[in-house]
Amino acid sequence: MRAIIVNKPGGVEQLKISEQPTPEIEPGQVLIKVKAAAINRTDIISRKGQSGYRSNPILGIEVSGIIEKSGPETALKTGERVMGLVNGGAYAEYAVMPANRVMKIPDHLSFEEAAAIPEVFLTAYQTLFWLGNLKKNESVLIHAGGSGVGTAAIQLAKQLRDAHVITTAGSTEKLDVCLSLGADVGINYKERAFEEEIANITNSRGVDVILDFIGASYYKKNLSSIALDGRWILIGLLGGAKLEQVNLMELMAKRIHLKGTLLTPRTDEYKAELTSDFTKNALPLFNQNKLKPIVDRVFPLEDVQQAHLLMESNKNIGKIILKVDK
Amino acid sequence: MRAIIVNKPGGVEQLKISEQPTPEIEPGQVLIKVKAAAINRTDIISRKGQSGYRSNPILGIEVSGIIEKSGPETALKTGERVMGLVNGGAYAEYAVMPANRVMKIPDHLSFEEAAAIPEVFLTAYQTLFWLGNLKKNESVLIHAGGSGVGTAAIQLAKQLRDAHVITTAGSTEKLDVCLSLGADVGINYKERAFEEEIANITNSRGVDVILDFIGASYYKKNLSSIALDGRWILIGLLGGAKLEQVNLMELMAKRIHLKGTLLTPRTDEYKAELTSDFTKNALPLFNQNKLKPIVDRVFPLEDVQQAHLLMESNKNIGKIILKVDK
Numbered sequence: 001m002r003a004i005i006v007n008k009p010g011g012v013e014q015l016k017i018s019e020q021p022t023p024e025i026e027p028g029q030v031l032i033k034v035k036a037a038a039i040n041r042t043d044i045i046s047r048k049g050q051s052g053y054r055s056n057p058i059l060g061i062e063v064s065g066i067i068e069k070s071g072p073e074t075a076l077k078t079g080e081r082v083m084g085l086v087n088g089g090a091y092a093e094y095a096v097m098p099a100n101r102v103m104k105i106p107d108h109l110s111f112e113e114a115a116a117i118p119e120v121f122l123t124a125y126q127t128l129f130w131l132g133n134l135k136k137n138e139s140v141l142i143h144a145g146g147s148g149v150g151t152a153a154i155q156l157a158k159q160l161r162d163a164h165v166i167t168t169a170g171s172t173e174k175l176d177v178c179l180s181l182g183a184d185v186g187i188n189y190k191e192r193a194f195e196e197e198i199a200n201i202t203n204s205r206g207v208d209v210i211l212d213f214i215g216a217s218y219y220k221k222n223l224s225s226i227a228l229d230g231r232w233i234l235i236g237l238l239g240g241a242k243l244e245q246v247n248l249m250e251l252m253a254k255r256i257h258l259k260g261t262l263l264t265p266r267t268d269e270y271k272a273e274l275t276s277d278f279t280k281n282a283l284p285l286f287n288q289n290k291l292k293p294i295v296d297r298v299f300p301l302e303d304v305q306q307a308h309l310l311m312e313s314n315k316n317i318g319k320i321i322l323k324v325d326k
Numbered sequence: 327m328r329a330i331i332v333n334k335p336g337g338v339e340q341l342k343i344s345e346q347p348t349p350e351i352e353p354g355q356v357l358i359k360v361k362a363a364a365i366n367r368t369d370i371i372s373r374k375g376q377s378g379y380r381s382n383p384i385l386g387i388e389v390s391g392i393i394e395k396s397g398p399e400t401a402l403k404t405g406e407r408v409m410g411l412v413n414g415g416a417y418a419e420y421a422v423m424p425a426n427r428v429m430k431i432p433d434h435l436s437f438e439e440a441a442a443i444p445e446v447f448l449t450a451y452q453t454l455f456w457l458g459n460l461k462k463n464e465s466v467l468i469h470a471g472g473s474g475v476g477t478a479a480i481q482l483a484k485q486l487r488d489a490h491v492i493t494t495a496g497s498t499e500k501l502d503v504c505l506s507l508g509a510d511v512g513i514n515y516k517e518r519a520f521e522e523e524i525a526n527i528t529n530s531r532g533v534d535v536i537l538d539f540i541g542a543s544y545y546k547k548n549l550s551s552i553a554l555d556g557r558w559i560l561i562g563l564l565g566g567a568k569l570e571q572v573n574l575m576e577l578m579a580k581r582i583h584l585k586g587t588l589l590t591p592r593t594d595e596y597k598a599e600l601t602s603d604f605t606k607n608a609l610p611l612f613n614q615n616k617l618k619p620i621v622d623r624v625f626p627l628e629d630v631q632q633a634h635l636l637m638e639s640n641k642n643i644g645k646i647i648l649k650v651d652k
Contacts, residue, residue, distance in 0.1 A: 216573045232580055241575040248541045249567040252560055252586035260578035 003058045003092035004304050009049025012305040013193075020058060023089065023096045030076055031069040035111035036298075037090040038062050039307050040119050040148075041236070042264045047308065060090025060322075061264060063097070064105060064114035074099035075162075081105040083114040084110050085122065085271055093324055094102040100272040103279055106286040109293065116148070116293035116319035117286075123263045124153035125278050126234045127211055129160070131259050134231075139164040141198065141225060142183070143218065144186035144238070146174030146317045150183055152296040153211055156282060158182035159290045166207060168194050170314075177294070177317050193321035194220040206230060211213060223250055231257045294318025300325065329418035330630050335375025338631040338638075346384060349422045352617040353603055356402055356425050357395040361437035362624075363416040364388050365633050365646040366445050366474075367562070370592045373634065386416025386648075388432060389423070390440035400425035407431040409440040411448065417630060419650055426598040429605055432612040437617065438517055442474070442619035442645035443612075448597075449561065449589045451604050452477035453537055455486070458557045458584050464534035465490040467524065467551060468509070469544065469565070472500030472643045477507055477620040482608060484508035485616045492533060494520050496640075503620070503643050508617065521547040525563055532556060542566035549576055559585045564640075620644025626651065 003020040025031045026166050037060045046059060064083040070076045076099055084101045105114040127149075128134045140157050144150045145167030157163040159182070164184040167178045175186035185201060187194045198207060206227035211220065217239030226232055251258065263271075285291040296316035299307040311320055329346040351357045363386045372385060390409040396402045401423055410427045431440040453475075454460045466483050470476045471493030483489040485508070489588065492511040493504045501512035511527060513520045523532060532553035538544065543565030552558055591599075611617040622642035625633040627650050637646055 213552050219574075234574060237574060237578065241573050241578075243572040243574065244570065246569040246572045247543070248560060248563060248569065249447070250547075251584070252563065252567075252588060254585050256585070258584045259582070260574070261581050262578060 001093035003089075004060070004299065004301065005057050006049075006059065006234075007049050009047070012047075012308045014047060015059075015304050015308065017302055017304075020092065022094045022325050025069055025071065025096055027071055027073060028099055029071070029096050030074055030082075030102060032065040032095050032097055034063045034065040034090065034093055034095050034324045036064045036115035036324060037092075037095075037322045038115045038119065038120070038148075039311050039322065040264075041311065044308060044311060056088025056091050056235065058089040058093070060095075061085055061088060062115060062118040063090045064111045064117075065093050065095070065324075067102075068094065070099070072186040078101060080113070081114070083118055084275065085118050087268075091301065091322060098268055098272065101268075101275045103275060103283060106283070107281055109286065112298050112321045112323060113293045113295060115321050116295045119263070120148035120152040120319065121156070121282065121291070121293075122274055122278055123149050123235065124156050124211075125282055126263060126274055127261060128153055128157055128209065130274070130277075131233050131261055132189055132209040132211070132231045134161050134163055134209050136161050137163065139166065139202065139227075140209040140211065141194075141222075142167045142211045144236075145169045145178040145183060145186065146171070146215045147213065148294070148316075149211070149213070150234070150320045151177065151318045154178055154181045154183045155291050160282065162197055166198060166201065174317055181294070193221075195224045198225040198270065209233070211235065213237075214239035216243050216245040219243050223254075223256075226254060226256060229255050229257075234258065234260045235262070296320055298323050327419035328547070328627065329415070330386070330627065331383050332373050332375075332385060333344070335373070338373075338634045340373060341630050341634065343628055343630075346418065348420045350396065351395060351422055353397055353399060354425055355397070355422050356393050356400055356408075358389055358391040358408065358421050358423055359394040360389045360391040360416065360419055360421050360650045362390045362441035362650060363418075363421075363648045364441045364474075365637050365648065366590075367637065370634060370638060382414025384415040384418050386421075387411055387414060388441060388444040389416045389421050390437045390443075390651075391421070394420065394430075396425070402428055403515055407437070407440070409444055410601065412592050413594075417627065417648060419514045424594055424598065427594075427601045429601060429609060432609070435612065437625050438647045438649060439619045439621060441647050442621045446474035446478040446616075446645065447482070447608065447619075448600055448604055449475050450482050450537075451608055452589060452600055453559045453587060454479055454483055454535065456560065456600070456603075457559050457587055458535040458537070460487050460489055460535050460557075462487050463489065465492065465528065465553075466535040466537065467520075467533040467548075468493045468537045470539045470562070471495045471504040471509060471512065473539065474642075475537070475539070475561070476621070477503065479616050480504055480507045480509045485611055486608065492524060493528065500643050507620070514647070519547075521550045524551040530554070535559070536563065538574045539563075540565035542569050545569055545572075549580075549582075552580060552582060555581050555583075557561070557585065560584065560586045561588070584639060622646055624649050
């Protein structure tokens with residue numbers, strides 16, 4: 001089968017189409033004929049060779065497609081339209097997925113739309129609810145509102161908790177999308193100091209939850225924007241990792257919960273449990289059109305280099321998809 | 327009534343016995359004839375005027391005694407032996423306590439022993455279980471094992487979760503007490519590098535929960551001692567608050583939950599809920615002698631200055647008590 005592998009760690013020029021053996025399934029797994037895969041930042045890290053995670057030489061961690069083969073123990077039927085997280089191997093014509101991680105695609109969604117769901121909606125679900133304990137009517141600050149996880153988090157926070165959603169992004173175009181998805185406030189961080197806006201909006205109380213993809217460059221601003229007993233979930237370091245001059249008293253006095261997380265390196269059990277919880281509480285809302293996948297652009301598999309370049313430019317709003325034709 | 331107040335923010339010489347009006351109760355409160363109060367570090371902070379918390383001019387946040395007066399709505403009887411947290415006003419002959427925070431004193435305990443229970447056992451319970459989510463058979467690192475909260479936490483972790491308890495302290499005498507209370511390992515931090523010991527003991531896996539009273543001076547050592555998905559609860563800054571450098575990637579890669587907390591400034595509702603949970607799950611173990619209050623020394627009320635000096639010397643093992651005679 002055709003698949004994308006990395007020649008050697010480096011730039012997009014290292015992404016190559018190659019002929020790879022079609023994977024074999026083990027008990028508890030299904031073989032998926034891939035229709036679409038999506039680009040994630042972790043793929044770029046894997047491509048550059050910075051991450052220890054990549055047991056599979058084929059890139060990619062999420063797919064949509066149809067079940068090609070499935071053991072009798074899985075209760076899943078050949079031909080079903082499914083999506084979900086895989087342990088590598090998504091940028092390919094066939095991929096293996098643990099059966100307990102399979103989600104059925106809502107009827108009205110295309111494969112390209114479905115491939116835009118698993119990673120970002122599961123990540124947003126995990127960070128907002130499992131880690132952030134976002135409660136009904138609480139407030140949440142979602143940075144990088146136009147990103148894949150951002151667009152998913154805005155919708156989930158609004159639809160499942162009726163939260164007061166404040167989001168930041170770097171362009172009017174991105175902010176318009178955030179607002180259309182349900183964000184109450186959109187702040188252009190290039191034009192305004194978000195921490196001052198939040199102090200105004202919340203009467204200096206701050207927000208209950210922060211989804212932080214930025215890290216170091218926003219640390220002091222996030223600290224001043226978070227409320228007493230706030231939960232601050234660190235899921236990205238686009239603004240760097242290294243801080244100077246941290247005062248632990250500030251974390252203690254506000255009783256902050258600062259939680260670092262990554263989804264990809266988690267165990268199969270964790271991903272299965274998260275998928276199951278999401279399937280129960282969030283997936284039905286896609287059928288009701290209350291949640292929707294946000295697709296920025298669809299590339300054919302062979303244009304994977306352009307797809308990676310687009311993600312690295314941070315210009316996308318929502319997900320970048322690879323369409324796999326056979 | 328006689329009570330201890332602070333003349334002006336400063337050293338122990340500012341602690342004065344004075345004549346104060348006996349407090350009046352409001353609905354939902356009880357008046358306690360105080361038999362004993364205990365010294366807490368927050369009292370020292372209040373004495374020095376560094377804390378915003380002290381709505382009551384009389385120092386002290388926990389008492390044991392007997393109910394002197396109680397509204398009909400409280401279902402508590404005059405004459406009952408009780409203990410619990412108060413909103414200031416503990417170093418006195420009478421104190422007011424919200425009825426939903428009253429705990430009955432186990433029959434075999436003296437008032438001096440009972441006064442050694444509320445603050446440290448509730449704090450240890452809150453940090454280990456509510457914030458640390460310590461699960462059965464997990465491992466926990468308890469710094470300052472000889473302190474009031476340390477001695478309580480060792481017992482609670484062992485009795486309620488059968489945890490693997492590793493503790494640090496600065497003397498053989500303190501470590502002997504820690505071991506007698508159920509700690510599996512005692513490390514003298516003056517003689518050995520605790521982070522190396524923990525790497526050895528846990529095969530470099532690290533511990534699931536850290537109770538950190540120390541802060542800045544242990545930050546890097548704690549970071550290296552905590553396991554993947556570890557919970558790190560910051561409840562004191564005896565080793566300073568200011569860190570020169572922090573790498574957020576380290577928090578993210580280990581998926582650490584770093585939670586700052588303080589019990590005293592929390593709301594009445596929080597304290598009531600915590601008291602109720604503790605009363606249900608931990609208090610019965612005092613009657614079975616599986617948990618015991620650790621009293622270092624009892625001073626008469628008028629020797630409050632010596633009591634504060636002893637706490638500031640960090641030489642106590644367990645609680646320092648003020649006995650209130652009338």
